Amino acid sequence: xxxxxxxxxxxxxxxxxxxxxxxxxxxxxxxxxxxxxxxxxxxxxxxxxxxxxxxxxxxxxxxxxxxxxxxxxxxxxxxxxxxxxxxxxxxxxxxxxxxxxxxxxxxxxxxxxxxxxxxxxxxxxxxxxxxxxxxxxxxxxxxxxxxxxxxxxxxxxxxxxxxxxxxxxxxxxxxxxxxxxxxxxxxxxxxxxxxxxxxxxxxxxxxxxxxx
Numbered sequence: 001x002x003x004x005x006x007x008x009x010x011x012x013x014x015x016x017x018x019x020x021x022x023x024x025x026x027x028x029x030x031x032x033x034x035x036x037x038x039x040x041x042x043x044x045x046x047x048x049x050x051x052x053x054x055x056x057x058x059x060x061x062x063x064x065x066x067x068x069x070x071x072x073x074x075x076x077x078x079x080x081x082x083x084x085x086x087x088x089x090x091x092x093x094x095x096x097x098x099x100x101x102x103x104x105x106x107x108x109x110x111x112x113x114x115x116x117x118x119x120x121x122x123x124x125x126x127x128x129x130x131x132x133x134x135x136x137x138x139x140x141x142x143x144x145x146x147x148x149x150x151x152x153x154x155x156x157x158x159x160x161x162x163x164x165x166x167x168x169x170x171x172x173x174x175x176x177x178x179x180x181x182x183x184x185x186x187x188x189x190x191x192x193x194x195x196x197x198x199x200x201x202x203x204x205x206x207x208x209x210x211x212x
Contacts, residue, residue, distance in 0.1 A: 008038055010185030011116040014174045014200045015088060018114060019043055023085035026050070026110065028072040029092040033060035036067070048084075050075045073102060079109040090116045091198075094150045100166045107168060107205045116200040119175075121155030121193045140178060140197045156192055156199040163203065172202035 008016060012035045019025060021043045027036050030049030033056075039045040049067035051057050060067035068075060072089075073096065087110030089102070094117055096102045106113040118141060128136040137144060154162075156175065163170050175192035176185040176199075188196040 006034075008034060010176045010178055011090060011198050011200050012038070014176070015090060015114050015116065016043070018172065018202055019045060019086050019088075021045070024083070025086045025088065026079070026084045027088045027090075028076070028106070029089065029095075030056075030060065030065075030067060032056050033063055033065045033067060035088070035090065036060070036065050037063060040065070072096075073098065076102075076105040076109060081108055082111060084110040086110055086112055086114060088114045090114075091118065093117050094152045094154055097151065099152070099162070103166055103168060103203070107203065111204070112171070113168075113203045114200065115159075115203060116198060117154060117159060118150075118198050119156050119193065119196050120153045121157060122197050123194050126194075156196065159199065159201065163201075168203050168205055170201050170203055174200040176200070 016035065016038055019039055022045065023043070024046045025039060025048070027047065027049040030036055030051050033049060036047040036049050039047055047066065049060060049065060050070055050072050051060065051067055052069065052071055054069055057067050057069040087106040089106060093099055093102065093115055103113065120141070122140065124138055125136045125141065128138065135144070143150070160170065175188040175196035177188050177195060178185040178197045192199065
């Protein structure tokens with residue numbers, strides 16, 4: 001059995017704070033179910049998760065969580081419109097082959113979406129690339145270029161511009177500087193694209209230029 005009582009990762013804590021009590025939630029790429037467990041315990045949500053790793057799915061099921069095994073890009077296609085109050089994608093968008101398509105599906109099946117992502121514009125990442133001329137490796141982005149699960153490089157500024165191009169609205173933002181191996185963090189309000197290691201966004205479809 002896994003321990004799900006430890007404090008949430010900083011971006012997950014922000015997400016949990018934004019989710020309304022009793023909401024119907026889908027967590028895409030839910031991992032071992034830390035967020036779902038927290039939301040069930042503290043917000044009494046009706047939560048479902050999708051995770052591709054079989055071992056992680058098994059752990060979730062052991063903890064009594066409703067989690068399906070599968071590719072999130074395919075599984076979301078099976079849900080009807082407006083099936084959830086919130087659809088969550090935490091630290092995963094940079095691993096998705098079709099980010100615009102994923103966002104469209106999130107906002108089709110959910111009334112609102114929540115996305116968290118690592119900020120490749122963080123000053124230490126920029127400095128390392130400038131100083132070494134090599135793909136950066138930091139405590140926040142610990143992978144080498146050849147073994148990283150990330151197939152895209154994005155910044156907070158990139159996501160804001162992407163929201164305009166893809167036609168969805170950012171309703172709320174939070175920017176974090178993580179510490180202690182990502183287990184703690186503090187809010188960044190000034191120059192977040194330079195000073196934050198991650199961003200969290202509450203999004204919805206635009207009436208003027210609908211994402212759906």
